Amino acid sequence: MACFRQRKATTTQLMGNLPSSRLSPSFAFDRTGCDYAGPITLRIARGRNSKYTKGYFALFVCMATKALHLEVVSDLSTDAFFAALRRFIARRGKCSIIYSDNGTNFQGAARTLCEWVKLVRSEEHNHLVSSTLAAESIKWEFIPPHSPHFGGLWEAGVKSVKQHLQRVVGNNILTFEEMSTLLSQIEALLNSKPLCAISDLDLNPLTPSHFLIGRPYTAIPEPSYQDVPLNRLGRWQLIQNMLQGFWRRWNFEYLTSLQQRPKWKKKTKNFKVGDLVVIEELNLPPSRWALGRVEELHQGEDDLVRVVSVRTKNGLFKRPITKLAILP
Template identity: 35%
Template sequence: MHPLLIPRRHHVTELIVRHFHEKVYHQGRHFTEGAVRAAGFWIVGGKRAVSSTIFNCVTCRRLRGKEEEQIMADLPKDRLCSDPPFTYVGLDVFGPWPITARRTRGGHAETKRWAVIFVCMSIRAIHIEIIESMDTSSFINALRRFFAIRGAAKLLRSDCGTNFVSACKELQIDKKECHNKNIEAYLEDNSCQWQFNPPHASHMAGSWERMIGVARRILNAMLLQHGRAKLTHEVLVTFMAEVTAIVNARPLTTVSTDPEHPVILTPAILLTQKYGMPPVPPGQFESHDLFRGQWRRVQYLAEVFWARWRKEYISGLQDRRKWRTSRPNLQEGDVVLLKDG
């Protein structure tokens, strides 16, 4: 009937609100304010006082705190450059698969095989190499085969996930920079740099982790059709080549219904500048036909491909689907709770 009036900005008010907030087991403002009023206290501007106490409550932050987020950063320059394919590469190691190495009197001798996936950061094409072991020489051989087929790369990126951390231990490579003399010398000879993503930053490796998931699903479907037959090294290499061809033939942009653009843009088109396997044109061709403006036709075709890549694909990468607004950064002295996973 006659509640006790208390000012909002007072130490006693804060103690009272904190006491009843703990009484209702850290519920919201409605519960806390009701408990204060039922105890016979009338706080002038009580809603603000209760809200301030709940905002500074460490237990409430722990129970119902939101994860910190910031505006989505711009894409790295590697994703937007128009350099030749596989100039900027992200790589990872995945596997293993049991392989029948040889037949013996007692049965089949089995071993394991891993795969190194190289993903072009600009056109999202992939290249897969099979390695026999997780040692330095096998990994260097995979790099040599990749450079021999696709050309030297300027930058190699990799993450610090569980798959690659185990590979780093086997290859004796530090997570931040390369400390293996053989690999470091080989990279220096090819004018190549290696950058490792920060630990626990799996979002920075999304461009090639996504490709690993796609490759795994295609390979699992192939192995299912393979049945119970023993998997050999040759069969696995063939499967990986087919997986590479399927992934590189995927559309980079939305499939258009416009009849004037019937051809879809794929990584394979940017790699080979071919729409598919066209039949051999009829007629007789002589050597002097090679010098009749062929280089102009090839150059024009390449410009058409890269123009579509810039207009249709790059423009779609700039959209921010989440984390669109800028938020205040954490300051020194803030109480935070780390969330793992």
């Protein structure tokens, strides 16, 4: 038992088929994934002695077309979330289903996300969100706990924005208006990424922008500021320099990584009801991982089990099999 716990041999399964929400034709953002990212430092006003504050950005991704929508959010509160959601619906139309994680994915995250975890796991917040969206005929669905790979579409979107945004912005602190402008332009650039070729004769690829505005995004012509020293740039030119740097990094660093599928290539034996398992907990050493017994199987459309309900001494929990190890 001691050796088995220390090996940390959790289970994997063949990568599943795309869910129906990714395959069914619909208008853009009818089925939407939602996530938060941050924090980012914002300047309250322009000037030398202006104060700083924390901000975040909300990401909405269309499950069918991979189109992105970015909104700057001032704080982690239910009102701020509803304000961002209302701006999104006002500009993109009302969606029928919103998918998101349920906060437990962030248990091992940095302390800066504690406010978001507290908000998302709050019963008052979830009840208010669910009731408000239900009145608008919008369904809210959560992915299984501790399984961020079930929300890979919006996690990839956050990665493509946040990782390169931190690099191109650097130590510059923008105002809310400047950050909103920059994120809007980044959103337009990411919605210009190629999905596939329209035809064998047409050289222009199909992009998410075709589903939003009927044509690819074309920016106002701007000269390149990449070779100009930063101290010679004006405020607007500095933002354009960040935008051009973001696009260059996204093109060379992120776009090539989409071709790699290095894991989950083989089928493994399905879990059975009654199997005794060890539950992986990232914030505990392996010797203290809890024992549990499988009570219910949640099979996918291909009859492969990737999520199960496990009974432990503390109650019944739903977990992905990537967090479980079957005892020999």
